[in-house]
Amino acid sequence: MYALLSTIAAAMVASTAAFAQPADAGVFKRTTISPIMDGQNFPDPSLIRVDDGWHAFATNAKISGKTIHVQMAYSADFKTWTYRSGVDGMPTLPSWVDASSPRVWAPDVSQLPNGDFVMYYTAALKSNTALHCVSYATSKKVDGPYTDPTTTPWVCPTAQGGAIDPSGYVNADGTRWIVYKIDGNAIGHGGVCGNTVKPIVSTPIMLQQVSATDGHTKIGSPIQMITNGVADGPVTEAPSLSKLGSKYILFFSSNCFATTKYDVSYATATNIKGPYTKYGPLFITGTDGMTAPGGLDIAVNGNHAIWHAYVRNTTHPLTECISKHGREKGGGHKPAAADECDRNHGGGRAAFTAILSLSGNLVTASTLS
Template identity: 30%
Template sequence: MRSVNPRNPRASVPVRSVLRLLIVCVAALGLLGGCYFSPSVPTRIQPGQNFPDPGILATTGGYYRYSTNAYGMNVPMSHATSPTGAWSWPVDAFPNPPSWVLGHIWGPDVVKIDNYYYLYYSAAIAWDGSAFGEHAIGVARSTSPAGPFTAVGPQPLYRDPQHRGVIDPEVVGGLAGERYLLWSVDWGPGGFGSSVNRSIQSQRLASPTSRTGSIGTLLTANRNTWENGVVEAPTMVSAGGNFYLFYSGGLFSQNYATGYAYCGGSPLNACLRYPNDDTPVVFTGWNGLTNPGGVDMVPFYYGVWLAIGHVQVGANREPYVSYVTWTGP
């Protein structure tokens, strides 16, 4: 799991109404009576900056956040001592990707494992005779959370055998100390825009740079609800001995949102949406701000997670932060 820097979240959260909030109650599933997640009012950070699909890492030296490629950088990285800033101007944490990477480096996630920091990312594959432009998942390593990260091995960590695009990697710690890799299946062999049942999958990691065991499907997109056939950008937290999946869904519009599902005792389990297929939403567009998504969550304080995501403001996807509190038995 990511490093944790416990602080008092209520001391640093200004009340700014940028997204409509909904209380998320597991009790509606009939699974854990009286348990729920409650998000604080989000705060936009660095207005005017383009920082899509942010991943966040908490360390004893402050916070590091990483973005989908922007400003001519492969993985923009910035640092701050507080989640709300002031954040440094981004630098490229991954200046030299491996030769299999064509470009379009998306959805980075950084975790500390033993003495190294590992960067998990998705990228378009260069032509290799079988497919062109599909995304695969890679891994890189550094001794510093600021990078630079160096690719581990000449090939992707995971490439879908059916040549579907796989994006938005996320590493999750299990209850016994094991680790799992989550990702989104985003499109089919035809590339971006092709017809495919989009889903979120997971697999156990044998080491930070290798996988083992079968692949589990956590969630498959519903084309007849707010998801509109899209589920992506997974992040997962554990509370009360169970796992909860937060994910983005819907098209890029006022209906794009962040939803949530209950996954039981393992990151490999199929997950159940809260409370049904119609309204499993945590963050939604509001007051002209659209496309809240790309959420990443890390432990922040006892029973509190720091959530960072992006919201559409003009041509930019600006970062925001919120604090999500768990109330359970």
């Protein structure tokens, strides 16, 4: 049985440069949604379904004093989740990654035609530690260990700020694609998320076709899907591509993760290459008790979604905590001391799940109850 989430998505068509947002978006609240795994810190989560059930992956964390590059969780039914504490999906990193502070973010796993698995992920660049790059790693098993064969980053436009937040998609015609963000705010001119002081740097979401067989050989040049407009603030990031009904849906987050303006929004198109029209947002601060929801990932060719959010903490509000503890160098987009901020049950950002559906251009979300 499903319970309908409070939906903030705008029903009207918006322009490709901006989308309509309710005037009371910052205070909207009707119900409360509970995080999975009792609020275990599990940021930038992603999903894949295989024969034995659902597997989820998340950004690095320190567990019992040990750095885990890729966190993992499992569910047989998408309702009850088990956190695999201390288990690292990718214990060994390639030589181009900054070993002193690798910052492995936003892992996303897809299955290849031969049954193997490919993980797309973000890591800090050793030759310029303020920047991040996108790469891939492979494994015979869904839960790894994953190994990256590269000696240089796979996607790394350093002149534009590097790249983060990769996510894979397999089209109905068998073609395989990757979406990612060019991390322009990493070279921004200051302000919120390093990119509210003019001139504002573009943070486009890119679409790259890759080999359907190996998942990493690039085909052609990347295509820009959307970029940050006035309503998006300093960034568009955390893309995930799927198809609901007859339309391609590009989910993304906008505004700054370190403020309560962070959200989950989306854009739609009838062709995978676009043009994409922005709608939404789907989730904002106040939706079902969440604070700064973001990083939504939707299972390839499915409608099951996972995302993260901070849980309200009136003693140490999100913006106050970020201000106190600072941020990583280079204008990066993760807090330097997430656990110290105590923003949810377990510290960091909790994961949430739902089933998505599309009617016209309106996305709605329902939780398992």
